[in-house]
Amino acid sequence: MEEKALEIQIQDQDEGEILPDQGPKQENSITMEENCVIDQIKETEPSFGEEQNFNPILKQLDDLSTQIKILKTKQSVLSDEVKGIADGSFPGSDVSAALLHLSSEHEALKKKYLKESSERKRLYNEVIELKGNIRVFCRCRPLNQDEIANGFYSVVEFDPSIDTELQVTSSDSSKKQFKFDHVFGPNGNQEAVFAQTSPVVTSVLDGFNVCIFAYGQTGTGKTYTMEGTLDDRGVNYRTLEELFRISEERSDTMRYELFVSMLEVYNERIRDLLVDESNQHARKLEIKQSAEGTQEVPGLVEASVQNTVEVWEQLQTGSRNRAVGSTNCNELSSRSHCLFRVTVKGENLVNGQRTRSHLWLVDLAGSERVGRTEVEGERLKESQFINKSLSALGDVISALASKTSHIPYRNSKLTHLLQSSLGGDCKTLMFVQISPSSADSGETLCSLNFASRVRGIEHGPARKQSDPTDIFKYKQMAEKLKQDEKETKKLQDSLQSLQLRFAAREQLCRSLQEKLRDSENQLAEERKIRLQQEARAVAAYSTKPLGLPSVKAVPRAPAEKKPPLGPSKLRPPLRGITNFIPPPSPLQPCKVVAIGHPTLPSVDEKENFSRSISSCSTKTLMRPRRVSIAVRPASATVQFNQLKRRVSIATIRPEPQLHSTTGQPPNVHSTPQMPRRRVSIATLHPESNHGITGRMSFVRDPRRRVSRMFSPVQQSRPSTVEATPISSRSKFMGSPPTQIGSWNPKHPTVVALQKRHLVWSPLKQKGFKNDRKSLIPSLSDNWR
Numbered sequence: 001m002e003e004k005a006l007e008i009q010i011q012d013q014d015e016g017e018i019l020p021d022q023g024p025k026q027e028n029s030i031t032m033e034e035n036c037v038i039d040q041i042k043e044t045e046p047s048f049g050e051e052q053n054f055n056p057i058l059k060q061l062d063d064l065s066t067q068i069k070i071l072k073t074k075q076s077v078l079s080d081e082v083k084g085i086a087d088g089s090f091p092g093s094d095v096s097a098a099l100l101h102l103s104s105e106h107e108a109l110k111k112k113y114l115k116e117s118s119e120r121k122r123l124y125n126e127v128i129e130l131k132g133n134i135r136v137f138c139r140c141r142p143l144n145q146d147e148i149a150n151g152f153y154s155v156v157e158f159d160p161s162i163d164t165e166l167q168v169t170s171s172d173s174s175k176k177q178f179k180f181d182h183v184f185g186p187n188g189n190q191e192a193v194f195a196q197t198s199p200v201v202t203s204v205l206d207g208f209n210v211c212i213f214a215y216g217q218t219g220t221g222k223t224y225t226m227e228g229t230l231d232d233r234g235v236n237y238r239t240l241e242e243l244f245r246i247s248e249e250r251s252d253t254m255r256y257e258l259f260v261s262m263l264e265v266y267n268e269r270i271r272d273l274l275v276d277e278s279n280q281h282a283r284k285l286e287i288k289q290s291a292e293g294t295q296e297v298p299g300l301v302e303a304s305v306q307n308t309v310e311v312w313e314q315l316q317t318g319s320r321n322r323a324v325g326s327t328n329c330n331e332l333s334s335r336s337h338c339l340f341r342v343t344v345k346g347e348n349l350v351n352g353q354r355t356r357s358h359l360w361l362v363d364l365a366g367s368e369r370v371g372r373t374e375v376e377g378e379r380l381k382e383s384q385f386i387n388k389s390l391s392a393l394g395d396v397i398s399a400l401a402s403k404t405s406h407i408p409y410r411n412s413k414l415t416h417l418l419q420s421s422l423g424g425d426c427k428t429l430m431f432v433q434i435s436p437s438s439a440d441s442g443e444t445l446c447s448l449n450f451a452s453r454v455r456g457i458e459h460g461p462a463r464k465q466s467d468p469t470d471i472f473k474y475k476q477m478a479e480k481l482k483q484d485e486k487e488t489k490k491l492q493d494s495l496q497s498l499q500l501r502f503a504a505r506e507q508l509c510r511s512l513q514e515k516l517r518d519s520e521n522q523l524a525e526e527r528k529i530r531l532q533q534e535a536r537a538v539a540a541y542s543t544k545p546l547g548l549p550s551v552k553a554v555p556r557a558p559a560e561k562k563p564p565l566g567p568s569k570l571r572p573p574l575r576g577i578t579n580f581i582p583p584p585s586p587l588q589p590c591k592v593v594a595i596g597h598p599t600l601p602s603v604d605e606k607e608n609f610s611r612s613i614s615s616c617s618t619k620t621l622m623r624p625r626r627v628s629i630a631v632r633p634a635s636a637t638v639q640f641n642q643l644k645r646r647v648s649i650a651t652i653r654p655e656p657q658l659h660s661t662t663g664q665p666p667n668v669h670s671t672p673q674m675p676r677r678r679v680s681i682a683t684l685h686p687e688s689n690h691g692i693t694g695r696m697s698f699v700r701d702p703r704r705r706v707s708r709m710f711s712p713v714q715q716s717r718p719s720t721v722e723a724t725p726i727s728s729r730s731k732f733m734g735s736p737p738t739q740i741g742s743w744n745p746k747h748p749t750v751v752a753l754q755k756r757h758l759v760w761s762p763l764k765q766k767g768f769k770n771d772r773k774s775l776i777p778s779l780s781d782n783w784r
């Protein structure tokens with residue numbers, strides 16, 4: 001015991017001696033302690049020091065003392081070295097500067113790397129999205145021995161040059177074509193299948209949820225595709241292999257941890273397949289929503305896996321525990337949905353960012369219809385549950401396809417579990433497994449139709465990566481676009497109607513132009529005749545003795561009468577006429593008194609006026625046939641208009657005596673409320689009592705335009721002339737009236753002048769595409 005204590009003491013002392021900060025002082029104290037210990041031993045051992053009683057322990061001590069001395073020497077050398085280093089042999093400022101530079105460079109590179117890494121992720125994700133976040137592959141197994149033996153044949157055709165299409169001949173011999181993201185024929189091997197699958201799978205390492213499931217009739221190869229065999233591994237194993245490979249590749253910058261779980265949904269119950277059957281009863285697994293909004297199964301075993309060997313072990317364990325039944329379709333038919341979940345936890349070693357994502361690999365139960373499997377009892381119940389969950393899957397897919405606000409994920413355990421992996425921001429890949437056999441053509445068509453529905457889903461992944469403000473902006477833009485479209489449609493409609501109206505107007509205008517031309521010709525003709533008549537009248541008058549004032553004496557030959565115009569000639573000329581001013585007449589203008597003016601001329605004045613009229617009556621014949629009279633209500637003087645070819649319109653105040661003079665009916669509208677209505681004024685007639693017979697004044701009905709014009713040839717009935725209401729604008733614009741009341745203007749120009757304001761030509765309007773030159777302005781110009 002004592003020896004042991006001594007040994008420990010010495011060891012302690014040795015340890016203490018090698019400490020660099022203990023100087024020579026400590027060394028001396030140790031030496032003293034050593035001597036002291038030797039003395040103590042000598043005391044306890046009386047024979048100590050004698051040759052014959054030499055103790056091997058003491059010899060050992062001696063050796064140790066020598067060793068200690070050697071060590072002490074070494075220690076002193078080392079401490080001298082350390083002192084030397086501290087004094088100045090350590091790398092100097094250059095090295096420090098280089099180190100600083102390197103560390104800043106390292107930081108910059110780190111930043112660059114992070115940026116590039118996130119860009120790579122983004123681009124990769126974009127590629128996947130472009131390919132489709134929900135992708136559907138179709139895989140057809142080869143005909144098996146039984147089928148060949150039974151004489152069944154293949155009803156599925158593939159075109160080797162097109163790997164996205166297949167054709168199925170149904171029982172009624174009709175052919176139906178289907179198109180998917182990829183089609184694998186009976187010769188398609190597991191490698192080829194995984195080559196197309198791997199881009200989706202690796203998204204899980206970038207933090208995206210992924211779901212791959214195999215759907216199809218029993219015995220079509222769902223388990224073969226997902227699990228495969230020992231010699232020919234399926235998607236599950238290959239996926240894990242790939243994940244390990246990539247995580248190894250990224251080990252410099254990322255650290256990944258992989259966990260696997262395996263569960264089964266059997267008769268709407270969740271079973272953990274990594275737990276022995278004996279322990280199952282104590283556990284009841286339920287789906288709960290986590291704080292992050294994902295669906296979790298608390299209590300589900302998550303086995304950590306480091307390599308593919310471990311993965312394969314777990315897969316085997318799960319497969320053993322899986323509920324497998326027996327039906328007519330397939331002896332090893334799985335009667336449950338098998339879900340293999342890989343949880344990937346990633347940590348970015350550069351920036352410390354962490355991710356957690358799930359990859360679901362699902363082998364669904366057979367999709368065949370219940371009637372086909374000829375089962376009863378427990379098997380029937382299983383089939384019903386399977387069908388219920390598969391139809392729930394179909395409903396979810398259908399709701400996603402139609403973009404309804406409510407997706408019925410909770411209608412079955414299967415869809416509830418896969419909620420975060422179907423639609424939305426995850427990647428989904430579906431294998432539709434089919435049998436080529438003619439015996440299964442009905443089921444094959446059902447499966448393909450279901451898969452086509454899945455393929456019809458429009459993915460909406462942009463939600464995940466889009467900025468909410470961007471979404472709002474896009475929404476606003478979309479709404480604006482909608483409104484713009486509506487307005488454009490409205491404008492197009494109105495443009496169309498305007499074009500129709502324009503075409504109608506143009507047509508009308510053309511016909512009016514035609515008629516105008518006719519009228520002009522007729523007018524020219526008529527004027528010629530008129531001038532001849534007037535010349536004759538002047539000649540006859542000049543042969544008579546002077547003092548014959550009355551024009552009445554001038555015999556009027558029937559031929560001199562202005563030939564009446566036919567109805568078609570009543571069509572008024574257009575605006576060219578309204579501005580027509582005839583060349584100044586060589587004759588004196590005829591004075592005219594405005595009737596209805598407050599300062600009516602006296603009798604003498606009237607006589608003088610009558611004489612004047614008589615004297616100029618023949619001259620009047622030489623003048624243009626129409627004169628204009630304008631009466632200004634405020635003016636006290638009689639105004640004579642310059643003889644023009646236009647009829648002016650006067651504004652008349654209500655004058656009771658005027659009515660009595662002109663024999664107007666008492667109900668003529670002359671109320672003060674309508675003093676400014678315009679009326680048309682008639683021309684003179686030389687035979688009038690006052691020299692102004694035939695000149696009528698009308699107060700116009702506010703709702704009707706009334707015009708009255710007397711022609712010299714109509715002198716026989718001046719007082720019976722009735723106001724002729726001008727037909728409405730539309731009437732004017734339409735075909736010429738065949739009957740215009742009791743009074744028809746005989747001269748087309750008169751009619752035109754009365755209505756000139758109503759003439760409108762669309763051809764005059766600016767902005768119309770049709771730039772055909774209207775005849776109207778040119779005619780007008782000519783007239784001017």
Ligand SMILES: Nc1ncnc2c1ncn2[C@@H]1O[C@H](COP(=O)(O)OP(=O)(O)OP(=O)(O)O)[C@@H](O)[C@H]1O
Binds near residue numbers: 186330
């Ligand atoms: N592409 C294929 N190439 C070769 N053999 C295949 C192929 N697909 C399936 N098989 C074989 O067909 C049989 C049935 O396959 P599997 O068990 O995978 O079908 P299943 O759809 O999973 O059936 P269940 O719904 O009953 O699970 C298996 O023997 C499998 O080896």
